[in-house]
Amino acid sequence: MKRRTSLTLSLLPALIAALLLGGCTLLPRPEAQAVSRYRIELPPPAPATTGGEVLLLAVTRVAPGIDTPRMAYREQPGRLGYFRSARWVEDPAAMLQPVLAARLTAQPGVAAVVGRGTPLGVRHRLELEVLEFTYDLVPEQDRFLLRARLRLIDLAQRRLAVAREFEVSEPVAGKGPAAAAKAANRAVARWLASVARFMAEGMAEAR
Template sequence: MKYPYASSMTAILAMSLTACSALKPADVAPVASYRLEAIAPGSSPVPANATATIMLGTVRAAAGYDSNRMLFMRQQYQVEEFQQSQWQKPPAAMLMPLVAAALESSGIFKVVLQAPSAVLTTYRLDLEILSLQQDFSSKPSQVHFKLRAHLSDRQNQQIIAWHEFSISVPATSEDAYGGVLASNQAVAQVLQQLRAFCVDQVTQNAQARKKQP
């Protein structure tokens, strides 16, 4: 015996199952978060008669590099972002404690502070990330890291020196994680150069002060 509504019910059920499938969220791979954890250069002992102090002020980032997005390029002038990979924090936020550790290990500063602080230090260092991105236009891909530094004498409120650090490190693999490893290497090398820059400038400034009448 045939039931007149059987075919109709089957059709309705099939439509319901199709609708449920359409509403079910697609399987999306979780977003991976990465950190900048570059190892600071080797430490030098601070002399007992050290008097120089420094404050690490602002660590800014140029437009596009002020978020936790991980950026890359496949052709000149076109910047893209990884969809399934990101920085755990904006690079500027992760860079600040790394720079502080590098300055503390320099052996020239009695005290290293991070802004904001009401304590008046001898010097102030302000930084700006100009670029941090992986470039796939060549193989192996390269991570380009540029950092600008301004060192100020807080006693006379003048910038005594500035420098732009630029370094490129080849990635070990053609993916976001290869870029993360290269980024940490690039940051480590720039930290070493930045520390040497601060030591040289502070030493020269101290010697110039001694020559003043």
């Protein structure tokens, strides 16, 4: 009798483990939530007809909270939330840098835009600070808010040539991340047009 009891006790942990494993296979698995990914897609700008200088472009600062591919929204002042089922393909700075470089390359007086190193002959460095890239639900009308600062540095003279902060808001037609992404594309297009005017004036003053 004692032998049977001890044998049963020795097998008890194995039986419990088998029951637990079997129970896990019977439980329904949670369904993975599909994540939609959005990008900034703009038509390519018309190429410049004249040559010019090589411009160095660098992202120097990204505000906390938007240094991530997660799509941010704001329902209360000073508080960010993120969509669970929506992402940007890259963080906002990584998406803005190539479209800005393409727009600047089409700018008269700019032959090329580089993002790394300091090649020989580079006279100007353009610094980009991304301060806001958010679906803003705080006002009565939903909007997408883009805020960025640009600083044009004269490398030859080691001085700040010009600086400007831009703020562009675009109404969001509809609700949710897809509508916000469409508004973001429109906001970026307006921002690039303003940057082009700023760079034309800034580089003329820096010469």
